[in-house]
Amino acid sequence: MSIPNQHKISAQHVNVWYGAKKAIDDVSLDFGSDHVTSLIGPSGCGKSTFLRTLNRMNDTIPAAKVEGDITLDGEDIYAPEMDVVQLRARVGMVFQKPNPFPKSIFENVAYGPRIHGLAGNKTQLGEIVERSLRRAGLWDEVKDRLTDSGTALSGGQQQRLCIARAIAVDPEVILMDEPCSALDPIATAKIEELIHELKGRYAIVIVTHNMQQAARVSQRTAFFHLGTLIEYGATSDIFTNPRQERTKDYITGRYG
Numbered sequence: 001m002s003i004p005n006q007h008k009i010s011a012q013h014v015n016v017w018y019g020a021k022k023a024i025d026d027v028s029l030d031f032g033s034d035h036v037t038s039l040i041g042p043s044g045c046g047k048s049t050f051l052r053t054l055n056r057m058n059d060t061i062p063a064a065k066v067e068g069d070i071t072l073d074g075e076d077i078y079a080p081e082m083d084v085v086q087l088r089a090r091v092g093m094v095f096q097k098p099n100p101f102p103k104s105i106f107e108n109v110a111y112g113p114r115i116h117g118l119a120g121n122k123t124q125l126g127e128i129v130e131r132s133l134r135r136a137g138l139w140d141e142v143k144d145r146l147t148d149s150g151t152a153l154s155g156g157q158q159q160r161l162c163i164a165r166a167i168a169v170d171p172e173v174i175l176m177d178e179p180c181s182a183l184d185p186i187a188t189a190k191i192e193e194l195i196h197e198l199k200g201r202y203a204i205v206i207v208t209h210n211m212q213q214a215a216r217v218s219q220r221t222a223f224f225h226l227g228t229l230i231e232y233g234a235t236s237d238i239f240t241n242p243r244q245e246r247t248k249d250y251i252t253g254r255y256g
C-alpha cells in the first residue's frame with residue numbers, strides 16, 4: 001500500500017517467521033523523509049517485528065527469518081555485502097526503555113562518530129556532540145555536566161540522550177519502538193515535540209500503543225492486525241475516516 005512520496009526506505013512483500021510461527025505476512029510499506037509514520041495495532045500484531053526488519057535488528061534473534069525486499073535509497077539492505085554496522089548507523093533505532101551506555105554523557109554521543117570516523121579531531125568531535133545534543137533538545141540541561149554518567153539522567157533525559165546518540169552518526173532513518181512507554185507525561189511531551197522538530201530531516205517510523213500519540217506526531221499511519229497490514233494512509237484519514245472495519249473497530253476501542 002503506498003501513497004506518493006519520496007521513498008527513503010521501502011519494504012516490499014515482507015514475511016517474518018519465528019521458527020514455524022509467521023509473525024509478518026506479506027507487508028509492503030514505503031517511508032519518506034518528509035513525514036513521520038506511526039505503526040499501530042493491537043499487542044502482538046507484529047509492529048515491532050516489522051520495525052526491526054528495517055535495520056536488520058531481527059538478525060540478532062536466531063529463530064527469526066525474514067523474506068522480502070527492503071531497500072534504502074534503492075539499495076538492498078539484506079544483500080550479503082551490506083555492512084550491518086553501517087546500516088544501523090544509517091537506520092538508527094531508539095528503544096522502549098532508554099539504554100544509554102554506562103559511560104559519560106559526552107561519550108554516549110561521541111562513541112558512534114568516533115567508530116565511524118566522522119570527526120577528524122577532538123574539536124570536530126566536540127562539535128558533533130554539541131550539535132547532536134542541541135538537536136535532541138538536551139544541550140542546555142547537560143552542557144555543564146558532560147562528564148557525568150548518562151545513566152544518572154532522568155528517564156526522559158536518557159531517552160533524549162539515546163536520540164542524540166542516534167543523530168550523531170547522521171542517520172537517514174530513525175526507528176522508534178514505543179519510545180515514550182517508560183516515560184511520564186511531561187517527558188513524553190518533550191519527546192513528541194522533538195519528533196516534530198526532527199521531521200523532514202530524517203524518515204521517522206514510530207511504533208506506538210497510544211493512538212493519541214500517533215495522531216499528534218505522525219502524518220502517515222499504518223494499522224497492523226495479526227501480522228498483516230490492514231490499512232495505510234494519511235493519519236487524519238485513518239483516525240477520522242478509516243476504510244476498513246477492523247481499523248474502525250480498533251480506533252474506536254472495540255479491541256486492542
Ligand SMILES: Nc1ncnc2c1ncn2[C@@H]1O[C@H](COP(=O)(O)OP(=O)(O)OP(=O)(O)O)[C@@H](O)[C@H]1O
Pocket residue numbers: 018023041042043044045046047048049050061063209
Ligand atoms: N523473539 C521472538 N521469538 C518468538 N516469537 C516472537 C519474538 N518476538 C515476537 N514474537 C511473536 O511475534 C508476534 C509479533 O510480536 P511483536 O512484538 O512484533 O508484536 P507487537 O505488535 O510489537 O506487540 P506489542 O505491541 O505487544 O509490543 C507475537 O505473536 C510475538 O509473540
